[in-house]
Amino acid sequence: MSELDVQAVVTRGVHRLDAVLAAASGQTLAIMGPSGAGKSTLLEAIAGLIRLNDGHVRVGGRELSSKRRQLPPQRRGVVLLRQDPHLFPHLTARENIAFGLRAHGTAKPQALTSADEWLWRVGLPGTGDQRPRQLSGGQQQRVALARALATEPEVLLLDEPLTALDPETASGVRAMLAEQLPAVRTTTMLVTHDAVDAAALADGLALLEGGRITQSGPVREVLAAPATAFGAAVAGVNRIVGTVTNGVWTAGELRLPASRSAATAAGEVAALFPPSAVTLETLTERTWTGALRVAGQAPSSAGEWIARIDRLVQTPLGVRVHVADPALAVDVPVDLVAELGLLTGVPVRLRVPLDTVRFIPLGR
Amino acid sequence: MSPVTRTERGHVPQILLVPAVLGLALLIVPLTALVGRVEWSTLWADITSPAALSALALSVETALVATALCVILGVPLALLIARAPARTAAVLRAAVTVPLVLPPMVGGVALLFLFGRTGWLGPILGEFGIRIPFTTTAVVLAQTFVALPFLVLALEGTLRTTGVGYEQAAAALGAGRWRILLRVTLPLAAPGLVAGVVLCFARAVGEFGATALFAGNAPGVTQTMPLAIYTAFNGAGVSQGTAVALSLLLLVTAIGVLLLVRAWRPDGRQVSVVR
Secondary structure (H helix, E strand, O other): OOOEEEEEEEEEOOEEEEEEEEEOOOOEEEEEOOOOOOHHHHHHHHHOOOOOOEEEEEEOOEEEEEOOOEOOHHHOOEEEEOOOOOOOOOOOHHHHHHHHHHHOOOOHHHHHHHHHHHHHHOOOOOOOOOOHHHOOHHHHHHHHHHHHHHOOOOEEEEEOOOOOOOHHHHHHHHHHHHHHHHHHOOEEEEEOOOHHHHHHHOOEEEEEEOOEEEEEEEHHHHHHOOOOHHHHHHHOOEEEEEEEEOOEEEEOOEEEEOOHHHHHOOOEEEEEEOHHHOEEEEOOOOOHHHHHHHHHHOOOOOOEEEEEEEEEEEEOOEEEEEEEOOOEEEEEOHHHHHHHOOOOOOEEEEEOOHHHOEEEEOOO | OOHHHHHHOOOOOHHHHHHHHHHHHHHHHHHHHHHHOOOHHHHHHHHOOHHHHHHHHHHHHHHHHHHHHHHHHHHHHHHHHHOOOHHHHHHHHHHHHHHHHOOHHHHHHHHHHHHOOOOOOHHHHHHOOOOOOOOHHHHHHHHHHHHHHHHHHHHHHHHHHHOOHHHHHHHHOOOOHHHHHHHHHHHHOHHHHHHHHHHHHHHHHHOOHHHHHHOOOOOOOOOOHHHHHHHHHOOOOOOHHHHHHHHHHHHHHHHHHHHHHHHOOOOOOOOOOOO
8 A cells, every 4th residue: 555645844945845635555646836836846845856844755654754864765665757757868768768677676588577577567568779869759658667667656746747748648648557556556646747647647736836836626526616716727717706795696787696605605606617608799789888777778688797808818618708797718619719800908898507506605 | 161161160269370370380380300310220220129118018018017017996086076965076077187287106106105214104114015106006106196187187087078868767767776776877988988088098198297306216126218218318328219219109109099089989988868
């Protein structure tokens, strides 16, 4: 059993990492967080490359790091695989994989045979004699993963292994990871900036922001109910914080009838709804003052409001229209943008169906 | 000229070709002049004379020992500097560079003051019956003194550029420190090590100043090739022809070493940072 139990406190200048995490044996935990949140520091602390100022790293009850002592990387049974896989350039792919086995005392012939087997498992049969520079980026990541898994580590740490790869290659490596990670039953921690990785590979998801875990739980639950603005951005939903008075939830120009649980909640309440649920139409008036006059004449129904376009962003699916007050996103097909003549500053009427909105009381 | 070649040549001002050619001439022409002065009729006799052969043998032997000593001391020193914190590394690097920029004569004087009869270590060693100045050991020490910085700086540069990423990867895979050093660090630094060894050996073979002061000029004991050339050239009854012949021999030896190294290319010498 090699469940991972981490409480990592690392202070580096003004940055402070104080993260509490746990992963059950054989499970994959995804870590997501904005740049500079301390994701790489966390992995380096678990790998034993940096010391803890406080806390502990335990694997299967064995203490690898504490405030006072830490096991050297060699004796931790933890392998860290970075974006740059650091394959040894002077060794062939086969020798790279055999390296870890040799270090663990496996005889050379067995190590090389095992390396060939691993090459086959990661989808690279017949490349054993190639040197890293002869391999593509995706192939290098595959060899690096084989090299890491061949030593049967208790814990595998992956630091953005797919970030440097083009989407197609990344998807291939992701599929290979999805196949191999459950097969080897190694407890894995995966740092990624792509919700697809978390959804496809991980059992749990933890959000790390400003050095602290802001939310963690099963991937589905975290993505369905993000607790922070970053989590909402990752999950691709609008998360707007408002207040409830007399059963009406309000944030800026947007007013919605509050759900029963939200209506009785004290303090702030977050409303969640997907950008694709919102419908958008232009007004007869193209100026803001004109729009307000029109809006004043015909009172809007629930879930309907007038907003001003803040900016337009191209997405793979169309155009994401960001509006102000409250700041939120609306997904619009690109042809509709042309048809309606959407531009920054143009007033639009937005409508969000009430059954797509979920309220989460923030309890403050 | 095709446009591709023009692009590959970059955008260096063309007028710089003049000093470049002058510089090249300065390096090559004197050597040609040297070859021009060779008296081919007596060349074989000059080279195979017992004095010349013993000087050559002594030079090669001492330079090889000195190079080995440089490797034994220099590799750990280069590792120490390359893995030290930036400020410590700068101080250490400066300390290593001093003998490099110092006139070798000064090095010879310094060695003499350390190991000489009235020096710090000389009397202590003397009690054990060991006397270093004006022995073959002194030649090796003088050569090591002037050659060591070349090896250390060449290797240290490569070690630092390669970084610790590969070592960290190896450690995480369970490799111990010695395995990491022998299987990862040194193979990756092989280009620097080879360059360092070549420079080191060349510097040791050509060492004159420190050797002359610290080891003297005793034929068969401390008279290496450079000293033999100097002696022959300065007269002492011998014709300058001997000096020229010995110089030619040293030149050929140097070119031979270079060719030997060019022919031997360490495996995986192209250290590329893989993405």
